[in-house]
Amino acid sequence: MVRLAMKMLLRDRIRFGVTTLGVAAAVVLILALNGLFSGAARQITSYIDQSGADLFIAQQGVYNMHMATSVLPGDLAPRIETAPGVDQAVPMAFFATNIEVEGTRHLVYLIALPPEAPFGGAWKVSAGKGLAAPGEVILARDLADKHDLALGSRILVQGRSLRVTGLAEELSSMASSFAFISLGDAQAIRGSGPTAAYYLVRIAAGADPSGVAESIRLKIPEVNPMTTAELSMSDREIGLQMGVDVLRAMAVAGFLVGLAVVGLSVYTTVVEQLRQFGILKAVGAGRGHLLHCFLLQSQVMALAGFAVGVVLTWILRLAVPYLVLGMELDLEPAYLLLTLGEVLVIGALAAVPPWLRVSRLDPMVVFRS
Amino acid sequence: MEATMTLEDVTKVFGHGDVSVRAVDGVSLTVQAGEVVLVMGPSGSGKTTLLALAGCLLRPTTGRVWFREREVTTLGEGGQAALRRTQIGFIFQHFNLLSALTARENVELVLGLTGRDRSDARRTASGVLGELGLGKRLDFLPGVLSGGEQQRVAVARALASDPAVILADEPTANLDSRSGRQVAGLLADAAHRLGKAVVIVSHDHRLTTIADRIVWMEDGRIVPEPPLDGRIVSEPLLT
Numbered sequence: 001m002v003r004l005a006m007k008m009l010l011r012d013r014i015r016f017g018v019t020t021l022g023v024a025a026a027v028v029l030i031l032a033l034n035g036l037f038s039g040a041a042r043q044i045t046s047y048i049d050q051s052g053a054d055l056f057i058a059q060q061g062v063y064n065m066h067m068a069t070s071v072l073p074g075d076l077a078p079r080i081e082t083a084p085g086v087d088q089a090v091p092m093a094f095f096a097t098n099i100e101v102e103g104t105r106h107l108v109y110l111i112a113l114p115p116e117a118p119f120g121g122a123w124k125v126s127a128g129k130g131l132a133a134p135g136e137v138i139l140a141r142d143l144a145d146k147h148d149l150a151l152g153s154r155i156l157v158q159g160r161s162l163r164v165t166g167l168a169e170e171l172s173s174m175a176s177s178f179a180f181i182s183l184g185d186a187q188a189i190r191g192s193g194p195t196a197a198y199y200l201v202r203i204a205a206g207a208d209p210s211g212v213a214e215s216i217r218l219k220i221p222e223v224n225p226m227t228t229a230e231l232s233m234s235d236r237e238i239g240l241q242m243g244v245d246v247l248r249a250m251a252v253a254g255f256l257v258g259l260a261v262v263g264l265s266v267y268t269t270v271v272e273q274l275r276q277f278g279i280l281k282a283v284g285a286g287r288g289h290l291l292h293c294f295l296l297q298s299q300v301m302a303l304a305g306f307a308v309g310v311v312l313t314w315i316l317r318l319a320v321p322y323l324v325l326g327m328e329l330d331l332e333p334a335y336l337l338l339t340l341g342e343v344l345v346i347g348a349l350a351a352v353p354p355w356l357r358v359s360r361l362d363p364m365v366v367f368r369s
Numbered sequence: 370m371e372a373t374m375t376l377e378d379v380t381k382v383f384g385h386g387d388v389s390v391r392a393v394d395g396v397s398l399t400v401q402a403g404e405v406v407l408v409m410g411p412s413g414s415g416k417t418t419l420l421a422l423a424g425c426l427l428r429p430t431t432g433r434v435w436f437r438e439r440e441v442t443t444l445g446e447g448g449q450a451a452l453r454r455t456q457i458g459f460i461f462q463h464f465n466l467l468s469a470l471t472a473r474e475n476v477e478l479v480l481g482l483t484g485r486d487r488s489d490a491r492r493t494a495s496g497v498l499g500e501l502g503l504g505k506r507l508d509f510l511p512g513v514l515s516g517g518e519q520q521r522v523a524v525a526r527a528l529a530s531d532p533a534v535i536l537a538d539e540p541t542a543n544l545d546s547r548s549g550r551q552v553a554g555l556l557a558d559a560a561h562r563l564g565k566a567v568v569i570v571s572h573d574h575r576l577t578t579i580a581d582r583i584v585w586m587e588d589g590r591i592v593p594e595p596p597l598d599g600r601i602v603s604e605p606l607l608t
Binding site: 001003004007008011275276279280281282283284285286287288289363364366367 | 417420421424426427446447450451452453454455457459461462465466467468469470474478479481482483526538
């Protein structure tokens, strides 16, 4: 039955190829959308993950960086540093704004640190420095390249002219990028006085991050200390939640497209070869044999489409950063497995209509010319 | 002799009400092991429907079909399919080989359906085809075989699973006289040497030479003797 199913399926290679491409397109749709959102969510937390801090301290009630505003006094560092297990605390301002480059505005998340901060600056500097002094800005390399900016170029941040003194990689994401300025410039731009949004904390060697966070909470009840992992997860979840409805809709669309393509292909194969299935029934093939045949055919089509879809998505993954500034596409093994499961369900469901059709087939077809 | 297949007062009606057609009407027939029964009659007389009823491809509207001492009309679809693959071999006018499979694979397939393992099925298929003179045509697709060769593959497929009954629908109709004689000889051999119960539906008078019994059908019924030797009496168009 396996051989028969395969030979019948591959008899029309063009149809098999078209079906495979159709399923592959659906798979690319599902994988690419999820991969783009996943990549974007990872980019959202790239600063948190790469800052070098063990803890982030926010205003009480603030649990993420991107969808909340945290305001803390600017002189909290000495108090934080008295908590057991704390090595260093660095104030940091963080806000979204537009920067103007050659008359074009770009959304950036500004990270402002004291010029002498021992950590928290750009982590992959490709030119200049990673921490800004007053009047300076560190920009994303790809954003600078796009506008022919180099070290020494000037840009406007809310009307304030800043000189580019550093360029760094991995600062761009799908819709924005990070830039670094000095804490003093940030306070001047915002008119906020001596405040900070967060404190980045490094803990003493061997100390437990959660334990240190708890000791800070006890010492300064008006703040919310979080481990870097906790804050990163919180921001990532928010990023994914923003796209989850779109993802679901696309996954359902991809599923239906895949189902329609495989189902239609198996069905037309069957309709074209009804007599052959009539013969099979006449020589004793039962409903189980027929279902086995259709399941094999539809699963092979679905799996071939999945394989091609994964390859195409992989190629797309390599091309995306060159096609769209700052965009990345993640191919997560867990989501690949989930999509594979979805494709197998498509294969199983697609076998049902032809099976029902052949089950109702008039066996007298074998006596007709 | 043992009655292999028995049709007991079998009727098959297609359609309903005014448009119903009584294709087979109260037919009783017994076929014994080792016997060739030739069913003859004009087109539309119900021969093929009778064959489909005997082969569990159709269910009778009334009446019963027995296989040996077991009534098979009450079997479910799965039971009837199992009976077809183990106890009944079909040979069709249009050969009805699976066009995507080679001669050997066509025979192997039937054996595979009965649960035979692949190597055993392959060996048996090659053996049966070899006996029928197709040893050099094992890996040919049906499309490149002659009509006679295709029908011999069909005979091999029908015999491969060693069924008790062979049902043949116009097995020589699409063959030249030499191939027709060959196939007729194979069917006679299946009955007389291998002990199969063979039922042949045909217009081909040459097959009367191998028949142990000839059954004549007209208008869905078995009639005692050939009606008018095939002559048609003219009737006035207008009365």
